[in-house]
Amino acid sequence: MRTLITGGTVVSMDPAIGDLGRGDVLITDGVITEIADRIEAADAEVIDATGRIVxxxxxxxxxxxxxxxxxGLGADWSFEDYLIAVHGTVKPHYQPEDVYLGNLLGRLEALHSGVTTMFDWFHAALTPAHADAALAGLRDAPGRSIFGYGAxxxxxxxxxxxxxxxxxxVSAGGLVTLALALRGPGEAPMGTVAEDVQLADELGLRTTVHVDGLNGNRPITELMRRDLLRDTTTFVHGNGLADDELRMIADAGASVSISPDVELKMGFGWPETGRMLAAGLRPALSIDDCPAVGGDMFSTMRTTLSAQRGLDGGLSSRDVLSFATVDGAHACGLGSQIGSLTPGKAADIILVRADDLTMFPLNHPAGALVTAGHPGLVDTVLVAGRVVKRDGVLVDVDLTALKARLLESRDRIAAAAGIAVDGTWSPS
Structure with missing residues (x-):
């Protein structure tokens, strides 16, 4: 099966290909096979990308x-409020069905806003059935997902x-794969951390872990002392890590992920984008949690750019777009498969409307995406060559029914926890 995306402004994120003011992308059996100014493919299904950024x-x-x-419930929460509210108050009342609906609707929302690959950092495995439900929610959404099992x-x-x-x-070759969300230094005794890392080694799983260097913490040194630093680990946040610890991560070949909206508003400190770059790291981007922040990458890119330029002026919109694509793919261990429009890579592609008044006239595509993009502009989404959103609408998804079920889930949990969901409840 062949699909031809034709007539769009192509931002490939592949230095060998660059940007095409008017370009075509040919997909064969879910894989990108050609990118050029014009491609003849009479037998291909055509997607007209006129007025779109590809x-x-x-x-x-x-x-x-x-x-x-x-x-949105955590719009005004500190991190301690979040811990009390989410982990201490509502999570104990989650049933497997609640986890399933949260993961399914959350993954669909991410697809809707152009997130074709998502690492689900799951830490609500109250029972085996909860973990199975979370995995089922990801599988029932047509995206590329990594299920990060956490304790x-x-x-x-x-x-x-x-x-x-x-x-x-979990099949290693499917759209939904498995990783291990570690308990890190400061969250669990080092013996427990070592057991988690050794388990990941045994099963060949990539890992991810929350870390910070606040209050003098030196978590990377703790891991290094015990020979637990791996090139397959993504370190999340990293606020306050010392310069030498950032270099340890880079020297190990590991990766970092920042969540700038959460880090700024919950009191973690400034995102460490510039210091990570100086240490030889290319940060990937992440949303973190939707009770506190919006779930789209456009907002995250915008905050990343504004925060770092406010500090030193040393970041470009192209850098940030790379964080959200190429560098994110690398952090997930998928750099050879996704992250750029490159022949031989999977056709995980989005088309963003550039003819909308919020983007028109299109002059600097990367700059426009980072500074003016929003989910409402995501017109078409393909995952492994399959169209999962077309003309602004998710394909073959009964959102009306799913929304009703999620509202029932929310209301049941809130009633059991004895909380209001209108913003009047304060965890502290």
Missing amino acids: LPGFVDTHRHTWQTAFR GYRTEERIAAEVRRVHSG
Whole structure:
């Protein structure tokens, strides 16, 4: 099967190809096979990209998707408020069906806004059924997803048997794959951290972990001392990490993910974008949690650019677009498969309307995407060559029914927890 995307402004994110003011992209059996000014493919299904920017889908490297039902509730929360509210108050009342709906609707929202690959950082596995439901929610959304199994926040329970069980049911070659969301130094005893890392080594899983250097913490040094620093680990946030610890991450070949909106508003400090770049790291981007911030990559890119330019003026919109595509793919271990429009890579592609008044006239495509883009402009989304959103609408999804189920889920949890969802409840 062949598909031809024709007549769009192509932002390939591949230096060898560059940008095409008017270009075509040919897809064969889900793989990009040609990019050129004009391509003749009489037998191909045609997608008219006139007035559209054609670019690789976004990669979100860290999202707690199960919390979707409480979107916006944490707009005014500190991090401690978040811990009390989400982990202490509502999570104990989650049933597997609630997790399923949060993951499904959250993953669909991400697809709707152009996130073709998403790392689901899951830490609500109250029972095996909760983990299975979270995985099912990702599978029922037509996106490329990584299920990051986590033991919970600040827990010491042993998870090896459960992770092996989940691992046995996840195919390494499918659209939904498995990783391990580690408990890091400061969240669990180092013996527990070591067990988690060794489990990931045994199963061949990539890992991700929240870290910071606030209050003098030196988590990377702790990992290095115990030979637990891996090139397959993504370190999330990293606010306050010392310069030498950032260099340790870079020297190990590991990656970093920043969540600038959450980091700024919840008191983590300035996103460490510039310091990471200076240490030889290319940060990937992530949403983190939708109770506190919006779920789209456009907002995240905009904050990333504004925050760092406000500090030193040393970041470009092209850099930030790379964080959201190429560098995100690398952080997920998928750099050879996705992240740029390159022949031989999977056709994870989005078309963004450039003829909308918020983008018109289109002069500097990367700059326009980062500074003026928003989810309402995402016209078409393809994952592995399959169209999952067309003309601004998700394909073959009964959103009316799913929304009704998510509202029922939210109301049941809120009633059981005894909280209001109109913004009047304060966790602290």
